Amino acid sequence: MYKRDTKRWLKHADFIIIDFICLQLSMVVAYFIRFGFGNPYADDVYRNVDIVAELISLFVIIYFETMQGILKRGKYQEFVKTLHQVVLVSLLNIGYLYIIHRADVYSRTVMIWSIVLYFTFDYSFRLVWKNWLHKKGCGTHTRSLLLVTVSDRAEQCVATFEANNYEKFHVAGLVILDDDKVKTSVHGIPVVASGKTLIEYVRGAWVDEVLVDVPDDMEGIDVIKDELYTMGIVVHRRLINVVSASKKRQFVENVGGFTVLTTSINCASPLELLCKRLLDILGGLVGTVLTGVLCLVMVPVIKTQSPGPVFFTQERVGKNGKRFQIYKFRTMYMDAEERKKELMAQNRVKDGMMFKIDFDPRIIGNKVLPDGTQKSGFMDLARRLSLDEFPQFLNVLKGDMSLVGTRPPTVDEYEKYQLHHHARLATKPGITGMWQVSGRSNITDFEEVVRLDTKYIQEWTYGLDIRILLRTVAVVLKREGSM
Numbered sequence: 001m002y003k004r005d006t007k008r009w010l011k012h013a014d015f016i017i018i019d020f021i022c023l024q025l026s027m028v029v030a031y032f033i034r035f036g037f038g039n040p041y042a043d044d045v046y047r048n049v050d051i052v053a054e055l056i057s058l059f060v061i062i063y064f065e066t067m068q069g070i071l072k073r074g075k076y077q078e079f080v081k082t083l084h085q086v087v088l089v090s091l092l093n094i095g096y097l098y099i100i101h102r103a104d105v106y107s108r109t110v111m112i113w114s115i116v117l118y119f120t121f122d123y124s125f126r127l128v129w130k131n132w133l134h135k136k137g138c139g140t141h142t143r144s145l146l147l148v149t150v151s152d153r154a155e156q157c158v159a160t161f162e163a164n165n166y167e168k169f170h171v172a173g174l175v176i177l178d179d180d181k182v183k184t185s186v187h188g189i190p191v192v193a194s195g196k197t198l199i200e201y202v203r204g205a206w207v208d209e210v211l212v213d214v215p216d217d218m219e220g221i222d223v224i225k226d227e228l229y230t231m232g233i234v235v236h237r238r239l240i241n242v243v244s245a246s247k248k249r250q251f252v253e254n255v256g257g258f259t260v261l262t263t264s265i266n267c268a269s270p271l272e273l274l275c276k277r278l279l280d281i282l283g284g285l286v287g288t289v290l291t292g293v294l295c296l297v298m299v300p301v302i303k304t305q306s307p308g309p310v311f312f313t314q315e316r317v318g319k320n321g322k323r324f325q326i327y328k329f330r331t332m333y334m335d336a337e338e339r340k341k342e343l344m345a346q347n348r349v350k351d352g353m354m355f356k357i358d359f360d361p362r363i364i365g366n367k368v369l370p371d372g373t374q375k376s377g378f379m380d381l382a383r384r385l386s387l388d389e390f391p392q393f394l395n396v397l398k399g400d401m402s403l404v405g406t407r408p409p410t411v412d413e414y415e416k417y418q419l420h421h422h423a424r425l426a427t428k429p430g431i432t433g434m435w436q437v438s439g440r441s442n443i444t445d446f447e448e449v450v451r452l453d454t455k456y457i458q459e460w461t462y463g464l465d466i467r468i469l470l471r472t473v474a475v476v477l478k479r480e481g482s483m
Helices: 010-035 044-064 075-099 108-139 151-163 198-204 221-230 270-305 336-346 378-384 392-398 419-425 446-458 462-477
Strands: 144-149 170-176 189-194 209-213 234-238 249-255 258-264 311-317 323-329 402-404 430-432
Touching: 010 044, 010 108, 044 075, 075 108, 144 151, 151 170, 151 209, 170 198, 189 198, 198 221, 198 419, 209 221, 209 258, 221 234, 221 419, 270 323, 270 378, 270 392, 270 402, 270 462, 323 392, 392 430, 402 462, 419 446, 430 462
Parallel strands: 144 170, 144 209, 170 189, 209 234, 402 430
Antiparallel strands: 234 258, 249 258, 311 323
């Protein structure tokens, strides 16, 4: 799922908050300088001016777009823009005092010091915050992007993108469609595929988004775009003369210095994704506490019945192919992975795209008696109640997973995926999801899993996550299958 860019002023909410804090701090310190330590908000005039000044600052930011391009500006440009912001806010604030006939009451010393301190604080904090963001961006990339172009545009495409990579994408590589014998890199960006190997590369790599810069009349590019869309990959097509595609979420924006037409399976605003993340953090904290409580029961059982580690970790494939380690309580014997091959003939899921059997002897406490009777242990009950999944709340807190999403496949399952199966990885994996609460947790048709997961991504809303979480509780309490 694609995080769509928000309005130009709103996307810099962090700098707006910094501006508000600096403005308020400057007015308080100026009051202390003039009157000594006291409460500036106890005086109606000073309190009202402080409140109005914040509203004026927001008006200036929106109307005059003083935050536009803030991450691209150098120190001198930032100096000028900050001065512009301070002068406008100060003049409007003084105008307000004259309109309400309080200019003679409000201390001129406080006003002058407020202006000086406002500029000093705001300019300093902007530089510090931008420096921190740039350092963070250089070390941590949350979105992986693949550049797709042709040989005669490769140099310019990479140079333009690198000069405008303010989103701090991790550049997965460069694909040159029309030449199988090109150089190994362009401006330090490795050439990872050609037109013939593009799809195969994306299938095995972590790629969130693809930026396409090719001639409008190039043959086969629409087929490639459709295949990427089928996989759930966000596609940005450099906008020159592009024909709209029906039934796809499309919109025009700027990416890496290019005006592009973005195509995605679905998109969400930063506010929607913030709400989803806050819900994840809240649920993750509660779940982590419950995990600690469950340890009092699970740890003794695991240690006494199957000596070894309490927690089971496994590499899983997350959003758009990004790998991560998933955590669970270990509910199986230590040789479970080796014995899995012996049990593949009993797998109820077609083509081995997932692994489900009716009775799993690998689970701690499960055994087949001499008379053929199957006996289940405590860990089998724990799996049916999804108690083994609770450590995954740590994955949620880390940001690898969400409370609601699509279940992350194992690496061997992922390697069997066809193109349309990749669509279920277009969003962050979750502890629970749509197909788990649709009465099909014991599903045997993987295509149905893909259909329900894709439907979840296409129809996602914050309210849908809430409904799925509530239904998940009901499903677990009714013991209608493991999550």
